Each structure stands twice: as structure tokens, then as C-alpha cells.
Amino acid sequence: MEGLVDTLMNTTPTSPEDLRARLLDLLTAEGTLTSDRVETAMREVPRHEFVPAASLEEAYADQAVITKRGSDGAALSCASMPSVVAMMLQQLDVRPGQRILEIGAGTGYNAALLAHLTGKEGQVTTVDIDPEVTAAAEKALEATGYGCVHVTTRGGVLGDSEHAPYDRLILTVGAWDLPPAWWDQLAVGGRLVVPLRWRGQTRSVAFVREADSLRSDDVELCGFVPMVGQDGEHDGAIDEGGHVTLYWDTDQPIDPAALREALNQPRAETWSGVTVGPYDSFDGVWLRLTAAEPDTCRIAADATAVETGLCTPAIPVRSPALAEGDSLAYFAVRRLKQEVDGRRSELGAYGHGPAGQQLADRLCDQIRAWDTDRAAQPVITAHRAHTPDDRLPSGRIIDKTSTRLVVAFR
Incomplete structure (x- = not known):
């Protein structure tokens, strides 16, 4: 495997298609990209069209591309590392025909991948609080043939009730809490993938929506630009x-x-x-x-x-x-x-x-x-803020504004 990775790294493709193929071959060889459906989507959606200010080499490197900075130089919006994109899409497990809500429009690239995965019978809605971000994302989606994605400008904590309920909900910004709108707009049995922050660290948590709670089935290390308006x-x-x-x-x-x-x-x-x-x-x-x-x-x-x-x-x-x-x-x-x-x-x-x-x-x-057991993952359950202690499972309770998390290694 190491020899294969070295060979791929030492090739020098120049066209966008060849560069994209090399990147995805590397992610596959490293074991990061394991879903055939996600791989197909990433091979067909042209990432460089969503980051026009980046060079082709930057667009098809496994690195984040900053697309907007604040006056202090802090990143306000970016295209996530392709390896992280792949990891989170695999956590989300999109099926054809599903309705999907994305919080954090970014460049529009992730929404295009979601549209590819859910197909013509599905529906993707992406929201972002920054009108410059949504305008650029909408333009790129139209130009690349994914104008079917519904793009709207609003605070991510509000979600988008117009197209709810959703089968899948994904965040491409860091969240400290899980506001009520996300609970209300995600169907029971649906999946929520969120870069969730607690105790100073961020993990991409894949939750399954149950009747009165969310329960994790995968937890992965990640890092994201934080969502505006969550100050916990x-x-x-x-x-x-x-x-x-x-x-x-x-x-x-x-x-x-x-x-x-x-x-x-x-x-x-x-x-x-x-x-x-x-x-x-x-x-x-x-x-x-x-x-x-x-x-x-x-x-x-x-x-x-x-x-x-x-x-x-x-x-x-x-x-x-x-x-x-x-x-x-x-x-x-x-x-x-x-x-x-x-x-x-x-x-x-x-x-x-x-x-x-x-x-x-x-x-x-x-x-x-x-x-x-270095590979062990905790079970993380999320409950609405009013849930009493005696209705929570055993584990470490972490109280947030709208949510009570319970983290436990079984």
C-alpha cells in the first residue's frame, strides 16, 4: 500500500480530470474513501469550479481552501479538505430520493455532491448566514449543472422549515449546540452529521434520530470554521x-x-x-x-x-x-x-x-x-434541554443551551 501511495504522489498530472483522479486514487489507497457511491460523486463533480481563485493543484490537493477571511485574517468560509468531505458523506449515508438539509453553504461543492448522491428524485437545501457566500455558491451550482439545489440565506440555527422534514441533515460548519429547529426538521430515523464541539475539541458525530433523542454510531476527529451565533x-x-x-x-x-x-x-x-x-x-x-x-x-x-x-x-x-x-x-x-x-x-x-x-x-x-483500546469510540446521546436526569442514560452529562449530551464508553 505504501508503494502505491508513493507512486501516485510522484505522478505529475496537469489536467483537472487527471488531478482529480490522482487525489481520489490516493484517498482510496489510504482507506479514507470507502464508499463506491461517494467516490463516484467526487469523481464527477469538478471541485476546481467551486474554488476558482485556487490553482488546479490547490483545488485537487487534500487541503482546505480558504475562500473568505475576516478583517482579522480569521477564516470565515472555506472548502473543506476532500478527505474530510469524503469521511462526512460516508457518515451521512445518503440514499437516492432523500431530502437533505445542509447548514453552511460554503462554496457549493458539498451541496453538489449531495445532489449527485440523492439524484433527480431527491432535494437538497443549503443555507448560510452570509449573502456573499450563498450568492457565490448558487452561481457555482448553476454553472456546474446543479442548479436544482435550493440555496437560501439565513442563520443556520433556523434550518429551513419550508422543505422539512429531512431524511439527512449535515453541517459543514462547527456547532457548539443542537438548536430546536434541527430536531424538529429531521425525520425520526434520519441521520444528522455535525462537527460538534465540547470540552475544547471538535468531532464529526453521526447521529441517528430516535423518537426523543439522537444516538451516535460514528465519531471522527475534525475541525471546522465555527458557526456564527453559538457562544457557549x-x-x-x-x-x-x-x-x-x-x-x-x-x-x-x-x-x-x-x-x-x-x-x-x-x-x-x-x-x-x-x-x-x-x-x-x-x-x-x-x-x-x-x-x-x-x-x-x-x-x-x-x-x-x-x-x-x-x-x-x-x-x-x-x-x-x-x-x-x-x-x-x-x-x-x-x-x-x-x-x-x-x-x-x-x-x-x-x-x-x-x-x-x-x-x-x-x-x-x-x-x-x-x-x-485505542480505537474505541464512545456512545454519544443528545437529549433536549428539559430532559430530567432520570431519563438520561448513564455517562458523563454535558449541558448546553438546547441540548443535554451524554458521553460514555461502554
Whole structure:
């Protein structure tokens, strides 16, 4: 398989068709693209027509293409990585003749793929809050023969009741909550695929709509531009220089002011005994933490914090942490010196504050739990906000504005 990938990477096609074929051959060879129907759609829909400002090489690389930025340079709209597009369409499992709602029109490319998958007997509606985005998407859809897609400008939290109920609902923007309109417009038995954010990390969750809840059957790592208008995540610096920031959810009693002196206190450390190679993913540790520890949040350290040793998370810009009162611990990694080639590292945690050692120990407990089955996925159920505790399944409850999530490893 590695030889096949190398061969594909070393070819030099120049036409859009050849570039598209090479990309999809690579995604298939890597095991990312597994659905014949999704593969056919991606081979027939010309991605470069939806990102005209990008070069052909950029259009057919496995990378996101930013199509609109804010005044601060932040991405406001983009075409997602083709591998992520494929993954989410496979989660959605579109069938011919279905009615589909897409939240986040983007370039229109994903809506075109959805229209291809549902066919002439189906209906695709895509909505976006930005009129510039919807105008460009509608133009590209018309130009590529997918003018059947209904494009409308409105806040994504409202959905589109005009064409409901939907058999499938997909978001191509990051969501912190699941507003009532999505529940009301998705038919029982339908599927919702959403890049859902909780405890500082985002996962593409494929939910099946049940009578009074949503239940996951697939959870994958992803990252998306956040939806406008969902403000359930807070952030605050925990050092005087503003070099280290915590991100936490509105249901968590985290106070950055109480942590202002924590990093100045002696550092405790715990090492789990769990090791990883240079290409091993360890993002599942964070997912484990969200199901076990109510104080799980995200920590981000800038270059100054890392260079001075003030704070050195495993991934400086985004690592899980536990914050409790005036103490915290965060996920860390160290290279094993005894490895001759230096290619294995050990996972652990650094703690600060009066309870820093205990928090570091608890974080390492979840590293070890993850190590027992690194591929394990939690079951995530979503319930409307008014659902009482005694009607929820067992697991870690995470309260949002419109939704109560329960995350559990069975």
C-alpha cells in the first residue's frame, strides 16, 4: 500500500480530470474513501469550479481552501479538505430520493455532491448566514449543472422549515449546540452529521434520530470554521503575560482568575508508561477525558510560554487539560532517551497548584484507559434541554443551551 501511495504522489498530472483522479486514487489507497457511491460523486463533480481563485493543484490537493477571511485574517468560509468531505458523506449515508438539509453553504461543492448522491428524485437545501457566500455558491451550482439545489440565506440555527422534514441533515460548519429547529426538521430515523464541539475539541458525530433523542454510531476527529451565533465556549488567560489561555464550556465552573498563580508554582509531573510512535494518533485521550472528567478543557500556550518553559503542552495550540479551582494539569509528551532512533515518546501530564499532582494522576489514568483500546469510540446521546436526569442514560452529562449530551464508553 505504501508503494502505491508513493507512486501516485510522484505522478505529475496537469489536467483537472487527471488531478482529480490522482487525489481520489490516493484517498482510496489510504482507506479514507470507502464508499463506491461517494467516490463516484467526487469523481464527477469538478471541485476546481467551486474554488476558482485556487490553482488546479490547490483545488485537487487534500487541503482546505480558504475562500473568505475576516478583517482579522480569521477564516470565515472555506472548502473543506476532500478527505474530510469524503469521511462526512460516508457518515451521512445518503440514499437516492432523500431530502437533505445542509447548514453552511460554503462554496457549493458539498451541496453538489449531495445532489449527485440523492439524484433527480431527491432535494437538497443549503443555507448560510452570509449573502456573499450563498450568492457565490448558487452561481457555482448553476454553472456546474446543479442548479436544482435550493440555496437560501439565513442563520443556520433556523434550518429551513419550508422543505422539512429531512431524511439527512449535515453541517459543514462547527456547532457548539443542537438548536430546536434541527430536531424538529429531521425525520425520526434520519441521520444528522455535525462537527460538534465540547470540552475544547471538535468531532464529526453521526447521529441517528430516535423518537426523543439522537444516538451516535460514528465519531471522527475534525475541525471546522465555527458557526456564527453559538457562544457557549469561554476563554481566558491564566498568566499575567497572557501567554497561556484556557477554553471551557459555559456549564463548567472554571475561573481563570483563580488560576492566575498556578503556573508560577512548582510543576508536578506524572508519566503514564504509555508510549506512541511518530505517526501514532493520540487524540483519543481527549475524547476519553470528556467522558470521565467534568473539568476537561483546552489549554493553548504561545511560543513565549513554550520557549520559557512556563507551559509546555503536548500540542501547544490545542491540548486537553483539567482545571479545578486554583489547580490544573495538562497533557504532555516526552521523548524516550533510551530509544536509539528517538522515535517513541511517552504520554503524561504536568500539574500546577495545590491539587496539581492529583489532577496529573487523574489525567494519566485516562491515558491508560485509552491505551487499553485505542480505537474505541464512545456512545454519544443528545437529549433536549428539559430532559430530567432520570431519563438520561448513564455517562458523563454535558449541558448546553438546547441540548443535554451524554458521553460514555461502554
